[in-house]
Amino acid sequence: MAIRLQDIADDLKLSKMTISKVLRGQTDVSEETKARVLKRVQELNYRPNISARGLRTGQTFTIGLALPSLQDSTSAQIVAGVNEGVRPHGYSVVITSADGDAEREEREVELHLSRQVDALLLCLRGDASDLPQVLETTTVPVVLIGYPPARFNGISVAIRETEVGQIAVQHLLEHRCRRIAYLRGPRTPIGDMRFTGFLEEMRSAELAVKQEWILEPQPGETGYRSGYDAMQRLMAAKTIPDGVMTYNDLQAIGVRDAALEAGLEVPRQLRILGCGNTLPLCETGLTLSSIDLAYRELGKRAAKIALRGIGEKGNGTAQRSVSLSPRIVPRSSTGEWVPTERKKTK
Amino acid sequence: MAIRLQDIADDLKLSKMTISKVLRGQTDVSEETKARVLKRVQELNYRPNISARGLRTGQTFTIGLALPSLQDSTSAQIVAGVNEGVRPHGYSVVITSADGDAEREEREVELHLSRQVDALLLCLRGDASDLPQVLETTTVPVVLIGYPPARFNGISVAIRETEVGQIAVQHLLEHRCRRIAYLRGPRTPIGDMRFTGFLEEMRSAELAVKQEWILEPQPGETGYRSGYDAMQRLMAAKTIPDGVMTYNDLQAIGVRDAALEAGLEVPRQLRILGCGNTLPLCETGLTLSSIDLAYRELGKRAAKIALRGIGEKGNGTAQRSVSLSPRIVPRSSTGEWVPTERKKTK
DNA sequence: ATGAAAGCGCTAACAC
DNA sequence: GTGTTAGCGCTTTCAT
Numbered sequence: 001m002a003i004r005l006q007d008i009a010d011d012l013k014l015s016k017m018t019i020s021k022v023l024r025g026q027t028d029v030s031e032e033t034k035a036r037v038l039k040r041v042q043e044l045n046y047r048p049n050i051s052a053r054g055l056r057t058g059q060t061f062t063i064g065l066a067l068p069s070l071q072d073s074t075s076a077q078i079v080a081g082v083n084e085g086v087r088p089h090g091y092s093v094v095i096t097s098a099d100g101d102a103e104r105e106e107r108e109v110e111l112h113l114s115r116q117v118d119a120l121l122l123c124l125r126g127d128a129s130d131l132p133q134v135l136e137t138t139t140v141p142v143v144l145i146g147y148p149p150a151r152f153n154g155i156s157v158a159i160r161e162t163e164v165g166q167i168a169v170q171h172l173l174e175h176r177c178r179r180i181a182y183l184r185g186p187r188t189p190i191g192d193m194r195f196t197g198f199l200e201e202m203r204s205a206e207l208a209v210k211q212e213w214i215l216e217p218q219p220g221e222t223g224y225r226s227g228y229d230a231m232q233r234l235m236a237a238k239t240i241p242d243g244v245m246t247y248n249d250l251q252a253i254g255v256r257d258a259a260l261e262a263g264l265e266v267p268r269q270l271r272i273l274g275c276g277n278t279l280p281l282c283e284t285g286l287t288l289s290s291i292d293l294a295y296r297e298l299g300k301r302a303a304k305i306a307l308r309g310i311g312e313k314g315n316g317t318a319q320r321s322v323s324l325s326p327r328i329v330p331r332s333s334t335g336e337w338v339p340t341e342r343k344k345t346k
Numbered sequence: 347m348a349i350r351l352q353d354i355a356d357d358l359k360l361s362k363m364t365i366s367k368v369l370r371g372q373t374d375v376s377e378e379t380k381a382r383v384l385k386r387v388q389e390l391n392y393r394p395n396i397s398a399r400g401l402r403t404g405q406t407f408t409i410g411l412a413l414p415s416l417q418d419s420t421s422a423q424i425v426a427g428v429n430e431g432v433r434p435h436g437y438s439v440v441i442t443s444a445d446g447d448a449e450r451e452e453r454e455v456e457l458h459l460s461r462q463v464d465a466l467l468l469c470l471r472g473d474a475s476d477l478p479q480v481l482e483t484t485t486v487p488v489v490l491i492g493y494p495p496a497r498f499n500g501i502s503v504a505i506r507e508t509e510v511g512q513i514a515v516q517h518l519l520e521h522r523c524r525r526i527a528y529l530r531g532p533r534t535p536i537g538d539m540r541f542t543g544f545l546e547e548m549r550s551a552e553l554a555v556k557q558e559w560i561l562e563p564q565p566g567e568t569g570y571r572s573g574y575d576a577m578q579r580l581m582a583a584k585t586i587p588d589g590v591m592t593y594n595d596l597q598a599i600g601v602r603d604a605a606l607e608a609g610l611e612v613p614r615q616l617r618i619l620g621c622g623n624t625l626p627l628c629e630t631g632l633t634l635s636s637i638d639l640a641y642r643e644l645g646k647r648a649a650k651i652a653l654r655g656i657g658e659k660g661n662g663t664a665q666r667s668v669s670l671s672p673r674i675v676p677r678s679s680t681g682e683w684v685p686t687e688r689k690k691t692k
Numbered sequence: 693a694t695g696a697a698a699g700c701g702c703t704a705a706c707a708c
Numbered sequence: 709g710t711g712t713t714a715g716c717g718c719t720t721t722c723a724t
Contacts, residue, residue: 002462002485004701015711020703030709045483047460051397051406052701055716060397062440070429076422083416083443092461094408094438097429114393115438116348137391139348224627250626257631280596281570281625285603350717361695366719376693398717401700 003046012040023048054116062092063306064112068105068125070097073278074295075123078145081299082121089307091118100125106132113138119306121145121299126188141309143302147189155309156321157302159293161190164326165197168245168273168291171328173205175271175335177243181213183230183255185222185247194275198245213241222247227254235262242270243334249274249290256286256333271334287331294324349392358386369394400462408438409652410458414451414471416443419624420641421469424491427645428467435653437464446471452478459484465652467491467645472534487655489648493535501655503648503668505639507536510672511543514591514619514637517674519551521617521681523589527559529576529601531568531593540621544591559587568593573600581608588616589680595620595636602632602679617680633677640670 009016014033021029022037029037040046054060065082067075075097082093096111098104105125109132112120123145124131130149135142144156165182172180182198185191202209215233217226227246231254234241246252252274256266264270266286274290281287301322355362360379367375368383375383386392400406411428413421421443428439442457444450451471455478458466469491470477476495481488490502511528518526528544531537548555561579563572573592577600580587592598598620602612610616612632620636627633647668 002459005703006701016701017703017711018709021710024703028709033709045480047456049401049701050461051400052716053703054397055395055401055701055718056703058716070422070426073419073422076416076419076425079422079425079441080416080443083441092440092442092457094440095425095429096438097426110393111438113348115396134391253627261631279625279627281599281627285607352717362718363695364693367694370719374693379693395717398700399719401702401717402719404700 002049003044004049005046008037008040008044008046011044012036059118059310060116061090062094062115062117063303064115064117064120065093065095065123066105066108066112066120067095067097067123068128069100070095073276074293077295078123078299078302081296081301082303083299084296085300085303086307091307098125102128106134108132109134113140118310119143121302121306124149126186126190141306143306143309145298145302147193155305157298157305158321158323159295159298160323160325161193162197162200164275164291164293165194165199165245166201167326167328168275169198169201169205171273171289171330171334172243172245172271173207175243175267177241177271178207179210179213179239179241180207180243180245181215181234181241183227183244183246183251184214184216186217186219191247194247210239212237217247217251222251224250224254224257227251227256228258229254231255231258232262235259235264240264240270243273244270245273245275247275249276249279249288252288252290252333253279256288260286267333267335273328273334277329286333289331289334290329292327292329294326298324348395349390350395351392354383354386354390354392357390358382405464405656406462407436408440408461408463409649410461410463410466411439411441412451412454412458412466412468413441413443414469414474415446416441419622420639423641424469424645424648427642427647428649429645430642431646431649432653437653444471448474452480454478455480459486464656465489467648467652470495472532472536487652489652489655491644491648493539501651501667503644503651503670505641505644506669506671507539508543508546510621510637510639511540511545511591512547513672513674514621515544515547515551515553517635517676517680518589518591518617518619519553521589521613523587523617524553525556525559525585525587526553526589526591527561527580527587529573529590529592529597530560530562532563532565537593540593556585558583563593563597568597570596570600570603573597573602574604575600577601577604578608581605581610586610586616589619590616591619591621593621595622595625595634598634598636598679599625602634613679613681619674619680623675632679635677635680636675638673638675640672644670 005016005019008019018029019037022034063086069075086093094115096108098108119141121143131152142154147158148156184195215230244255246255252272256272259266259270266272274288277290277292279288351362351365354365364375365383368380409432415421432439440461442454444454465487467489477498488500493504494502530541561576590601592601598618602618605612605616612618620634623636623638625634
């Protein structure tokens with residue numbers, strides 16, 4: 001077994017209480033004993049047992065992060081952000097993944113509660129319509145990451161997904177697009193919100209939304225191919241759009257390739273805007289403009305809010321939900337046509 | 347406070363001992379009480395306090411994962427793999443990141459030990475030369491992910507990095523390359539091993555290794571630009587290579603772009619092999635051949651080994667270290683020149 | 693088949 | 709300043 005408080009006490013002929021006090025920085029200990037204790041603690045490499053402390057104090061200094069999956073880059077960013085957010089406060093993060101399974105989502109939450117996490121960060125599957133039932137009978141602070149299901153009235157942090165559609169249209173308009181096509185994502189709340197934003201902004205710009213320029217990929221098909229296929233369909237029509245916005249970056253690359261193969265000039269004849277800013281190919285000749293979704297920041301904010309929520313039992317200065325605005329990352333696929341220019345290295 | 351064993355006991359007019367037994371599947375309880383207990387446990391939504399259990403049994407059912415960073419895709423894959431590996435055994439994973447800081451690496455380990463993790467998975471910074479000192483005074487099973495520093499004699503799991511260099515050369519040879527260039531990564535153990543493998547295989551194929559075809563990027567420069575610049579240097583020489591292998595995929599894309607811009611035909615005149623298989627652009631016209639490093643599998647294996655190590659106190663059936671072989675993922679950048687062909691969708 | 697007692701390592705509350 | 713007592717929620721051991 002590891003070394004305990006009692007061991008130090010015996011060694012120093014003190015009571016373990018004194019050791020405990022020193023370790024927690026209580027002031028009612030003489031400088032001398034404090035020094036002796038600290039020294040011995042160092043030497044013996046003592047490390048407090050957090051389980052025991054947690055049992056006594058009711059705080060585990062652990063927060064749970066329940067994710068729908070760990071495969072996608074979104075999750076990875078959230079994980080990084082949450083870690084960053086809790087670090088300054090000495091908290092640890094326990095991560096679980098439901099791997100897209102609704103039932104497991106429920107079990108995940110149970111697991112975290114069982115572990116007595118001080119707070120729970122919950123990120124539901126994109127198409128989840130209900131909150132895990134377990135949450136109804138619990139008192140730990142929960143922060144939802146992403147959009148909450150219907151009747152949820154707790155705290156949540158999310159990206160303003162409608163703005164995604166809005167700024168996309170704005171950006172394309174600024175670059176003189178008038179015939180804008182939209183490659184929808186799946187029929188999830190997020191997909192719908194982006195689309196709503198798109199429609200709103202098109203309307204307020206008094207631009208026509210042609211039915212055939214709104215494309216919907218096959219369910220489960222949101223990869224490169226769906227973008228490629230979509231662009232082919234667009235080019236088969238009488239009028240070809242001069243701007244395309246997609247649900248994610250991979251689709252945008254598909255759109256780009258289909259367009260280039262058909263001899264279209266990008267961005268002169270067709271401007272392409274991806275979404276997610278997930279591709280690291282930022283310096284390629286024809287670089288993809290995209291929309292940054294700030295998931296990392298989202299995770300960080302969620303963590304901060306949760307941590308603040310731990311102190312104030314009931315509601316107190318009740319935390320408010322937060323939403324973050326997406327941001328256009330302009331690159332050459334929506335920019336002017338500039339023959340690739342590079343700095344010489346010496 | 348949450349609901350406790352005692353609450354159920356009171357409610358059912360039993361002792362908490364009986365409840366505990368039922369919950370842990372002991373057999374010396376009558377079927378009838380068992381049923382009653384289970385029912386009430388469900389209704390009251392009881393969840394055992396794992397801290398308390400851990401305090402008593404000495405097991406926390408938690409394993410620690412200490413990473414050097416959370417930003418890169420490698421980490422994300424390891425995280426996913428570890429999670430997958432522990433799930434079937436009811437373990438949870440606590441993740442920490444040192445964010446590239448050597449001192450924090452030490453503190454990370456301390457944190458995990460303080461949390462009484464049942465095992466620790468440790469992934470050191472690429473240029474770490476020493477094991478955290480804390481480990482010398484601990485007894486929890488440690489599994490090192492990646493290559494161990496010099497005098498480490500514990501268990502580790504790693505990718506066979508020398509094989510990376512070897513299979514790269516083999517693959518290029520099979521595709522009739524004879525003038526092979528190598529864009530080295532940083533001077534880390536991993537970078538060195540890959541290079542060693544490269545040299546070995548070149549030697550056994552009796553191919554010349556020209557000094558000017560071994561390129562080394564500026565320290566800290568392993569992105570797109572370093573590949574682009576490297577290729578420009580290669581093209582400035584008298585003889586241009588007919589095959590290039592890089593340290594990562596982004597560099598390979600840089601190489602590709604520089605080559606294409608200069609009018610070289612890829613793969614006919616120049617075959618390019620990346621490393622890491624990290625770019626999701628698998629379906630673009632000119633797709634990048636790469637080497638899959640199986641970090642996810644690595645994480646999974648590490649977890650499994652650690653879990654097995656928990657039971658067997660001392661050494662027993664002492665676990666052995668494991669290494670995984672990298673795998674070529676051939677695509678068009680090293681393949682024959684095939685004009686992009688695509689299936690029509692109906 | 694059920695339960696009482698003891699204790700895991702720690703800290704809050706209160707002596708001295 | 710320092711030490712004593714009690715107990716967090718659970719399981720191990722041993723009576724009944």
